Amino acid sequence: MRISLHIWRQSKKSTKANFKQDGKMVRYQLDHVSPDMSFLEMLDVLNEQLTKKGEEPVAFDHDCREGVCGSCGVMIDGEAHGPESGTTTCQLHMRSFRDGAEIWVEPWRAAAFPVVKDLVVDRSAFDRVVQSGAFISVNTGAPQDANAIPVPKADADRAFDAATCIGCGACVAACKNASAMLFVGAKVSHFLHLPQGRVEREQRARHLVAAMDQEGFGNCTNQNECEAACPKEIPVRVIAEMNREFVRAKVRQEPVSSKRVGGDG
Amino acid sequence: MNLDARIPDGPLEQKWENRKFEQKLVSPANKRKYKVLVVGSGLAGASAAASMAELGYQVECFCFQDSPRRAHSIAAQGGINAAKNYRNDGDSIQRLFYDTVKGGDFRAREANVYRLAQLSVNIIDQAVAAGVPFAREYGGLLDNRSFGGAQVSRTFYARGQTGQQLLLGAYAALSRQIGLKTVKMFPRTEMLDLVLVDGHAKGIVVRDLETGEIRSHAADAVVLATGGYGPVFYLSTNAKGCNVTATWRAHKRGAGFANPCYTQIHPTCIPVSGDHQSKLTLMSESLRNDGRIWVPMKPSDKRKPADIPDAERDYYLERKYPSYGNLAPRDIASRAAMTVCEEGRGIGDTGLGVFLDFRDSIQRVGKQAIAAKYGNLFHMYAKITAEDPYAQPMRIFPAVHYTMGGLWVDYDLQSNVPGLFVLGEANFSDHGSNRLGASALMQGLADGYFVIPYTIGGYLAGQKAGAIKPDHPEFGKIAAGVRDMTKRLLAINGKRTVDDFHKALGKIMWSKCGMSRNEKGLNEALREIPALRAEFWQDVKVVGSEMTMNQSLERAGRVADFLEFGELLCRDALERRESCGGHFREEWQDGGEAKRDDVNFCHVAVWEHRGEGQPPVRHQEPLAFDNVHLAVRSYK
Ligand SMILES: Cc1cc2nc3c(=O)[nH]c(=O)nc-3n(C[C@H](O)[C@H](O)[C@H](O)COP(=O)(O)OP(=O)(O)OC[C@H]3O[C@@H](n4cnc5c(N)ncnc54)[C@H](O)[C@@H]3O)c2cc1C
Ligand code: SF4
Ligand code: FES
Secondary structure (H helix, E strand, O other), X not given: OOEEEEEEEOOOOOOOOOHHHOOEEEEEEXXXXXXXXXXXXXXXXXXXXXXXXXOOOOOOOOOOOOOOOOOOOOEEOOEEOOOOOOOOHHHOXXXXXXXXXXXXXXXXXXXXXXXXXXXXXXXXXXXXXXXXXXOOOOOOOOOOOOOOOOOOHHHHHHHHHHHOOOOOOHHHHHOOOOEOHHHHHHHHHHHHOOHHHHOOHHHHHHHHHHHHHHOOOEOOOOOOHHHHHOOOOOOOHHHHHHHHHHHHHHHOOOOHHHOOOOOOO | OOOOOOOOOOOHHHHHHHHHHHOOOOOHHHXXXXXXXXXXXXXXXXXXXXXXXXXXXXXXXXXXXXXXXXXXXXHOOOOEEOOOOOOOOOOOHHHHHHHHHHHOOOOOOHHHHHHHHHHXXXXXXXXXXXXXOOOEOOOOOEOOEOOOOOOOXXXXXXXXXXXXXXHHHHHHHHHHHHHOOOEEEEOOEEEEEEEEEOOEEEEEEEEEOOOOOEEEEEOOEEEEOOOXXXXXXXXXXXXOOOOOHHHHHHHHOOOOEEOOXXXXXXXXXXXXXXXOOOOOOEOOHHHHHOOEEEEEOOOOOOOOHHHOXXXXXXXXXXXXXXXXXXXXXHHHHHHHHHHHXXXXXXXXXXXXXXXXXXXXXXXXXXXXHHHHHXXXXXXXXXXXXXXXXXXXOEEEEEEEEEEOXXXXXXXXXXXXXXXXXXXXXXXXXXXXXXXXXXXHHHHHHHHHHHHHHHHHHHHHOOOOOOOOOOOOHHHHHHHHHHHHHHHHHHHHOOOEOHHHHHHHHHHHHHHHHOOOEOHHHHHHHHHHHHHHHHHHHHHEOOOXXXXXXXXXXXXXXXXXXXXXXXXXXXXXXXHOOOOEOOEOEOOOEEOOEEOOOHHHHOEEXXXXXXXXXXXXXXXXXXXXXXXXXXXXXXXX
């Protein structure tokens, strides 16, 4: 296959949201692309060519290359992770494109995810949101036997479905408001469906929503673009669950003792 | 080299209790004065960092990915073992211990393995309390599946994403401590050297992968949890970033490297499709619960699988190993696949493949039940091969998967360098010469949650807190060496890319030191690798600069280390003149089954680095088997 690529090249980290001046699209041509290559293997081939010519290869994040670490992710022809649904960039294969295709490749664009270089963005905002409360406050030690609290299978499955989020950021990139509601909702939903997680449900909802706002993610206006872009098909019901949890938490007074996040008293 | 394993006294069942009791303690008020560096945020590193911070130590944690959640543990699919005996099928700590020692072909330390089996039980409790959504039955209790090398059902799982869910559990605990400011996290940061002061590990030198800055971090102890070195073979099921850099550089500073030749080839991976291939994808061993492995009886039978009647199929694992069948351990299943391919009965265009067939289980329990158990794996398979595994059998082939070798550690997980602890896949401790499925997750979490929080105290109690600062001259010296190497790599400006060298090394390793090894091939590899390394340092081309993100430079450093380490791996394989577990020497076999030599090789081989150009020295830690009988491993 013959493929033309237009790739965002940027050498320095963006400091402000107005990213358009920080880099530019550059056109490259590849003449021998195999349909069995993954999208990232196609970029590998490009990078080998660039290196041999003495040009800097295109920087992009990747690691597992099997759709589970959440490292990879770029906008391909304006779609997060490209044209296939339920698929990460590393799992996308060139057989999804036609011979002679022109493909536009850009990094995630969101105020909370500054571009670091080329296609690499800084998603540390996600980590900080998690640090604010997406956990159960148990220390390592000797908790009770794992089977002491039965969990209905349907609940465990719902928790699991939310917990499969890989933290890639496609939901944010796909959203015109750059909202992180699908990602954060997935954390809320994961813990909400487990009895162990319900103990701290109020403070978790409050803290996660506050952290999300503080990081500069936008609001949700129910466009559902996030669900369409999500490679793990996290359902938008998690957003509804988060909203309910937040309202529920607001009407209940925060107990004084839980003010310290994850207090380990 | 001091290789005293410091195994506690007492009967096997009491050893760990005894060690915990005799260990010196650091009082709660003093703990916060000590700083510990944890390199790695996988299951081992994240659980260690979180647990030590909970105890009160100051912790700094490092990983090269952009978030600790992306460590390669995330990719583990099938499950985690624990001797819970929830199935009432006769499991026990004793049985898990025995299966693991036997599975490792009697090349692991009894005391370590026993402790692992004991702690397995606590891991499941801890993970459930932390919100890990393991698979459950309709009654609300935890479900189990079977894994290779066991006749009981003791594997806990979360669909095909067990590693992901366990890592997210450890990452959540770590994140909580980061939020509480007891752990300082350094993502996109690569450890490039270890700093010793008066023979003790007191810090590391790192490169900030975003800015290129070289920095020193000083502490009272250093914990390495940097994972395995599978990509020394280039193609493997590991993530692209997995490397040997941290452990190799620690080795060059004096840490013994144990059993580097013990590498695991996993029987069920998607076969290679072309030269562009950048990695191989595992199809979890758990699939062998419901899938049957076969090849046609006749060589070069190119009929469609559905057109081959049962009578003309060879379900060779069921035939050769009737009591374990498709659940024979990995080393055995891989070699059996290789054998049928060598007989010309391999399938697919290349003839390097066998079928993993779900026809019978789909008939038995229905497509939906199979999808519920393995949906994500079937989806992954379909994405990669453009074939539907519900309608036709999967094509699979063995691939490099796990590395049992690693830095030598004593019972407390301390290397021979005082103050340097090594956890998870990075150490050599528990799996002997072949790891059983679902036991790496168990080991990583046992090390991180339950061993290091105790044993680190035993070391720190004898150290003055905060005695070494990053302005100590040793740091300056070592940081200068790191800068120098970076500059050298950029200055060569040759003609071949880093990947080109990496692939060339992988070819040598796979063909001469892969699934089966012999003296001639190993000697060739030992000539070819140094030649390739010399060429690398003359002809590699790394574009870009050092003071910015530069992914080629990162890879160049890792490949430079693989080019040194690969040689040691082959040397170890040459010197181990026996076959055991994943190390198969053609000269030592019994009709294709590994033939151990317990008289001469019932020991751990520990290599000492003697400087550039000097041959490394091979030391031995003898292995004693007081509780299990050293037997020929049989799965028939
Ligand atoms: C595809 C696959 C499936 C598997 N499935 C199973 C399974 O079902 N059951 C099972 O028990 N085991 C399984 N395993 C094995 C198991 O996943 C690993 O052995 C285990 O997770 C390793 O954990 P770890 O914490 O030791 O290392 P890793 O998770 O690999 O973590 C290594 C950490 O070290 C960091 N690091 C490395 N080098 C440096 C450096 N120089 N500087 C800074 N940081 C560094 C990395 O950033 C990372 O955070 C599987 C392995 C693979 C590849
Ligand atoms: S919700 Fe989906 S798109 Fe968003 S980070 Fe998680 S996996 Fe990625
Ligand atoms: S590289 Fe891991 S999800 Fe794509």
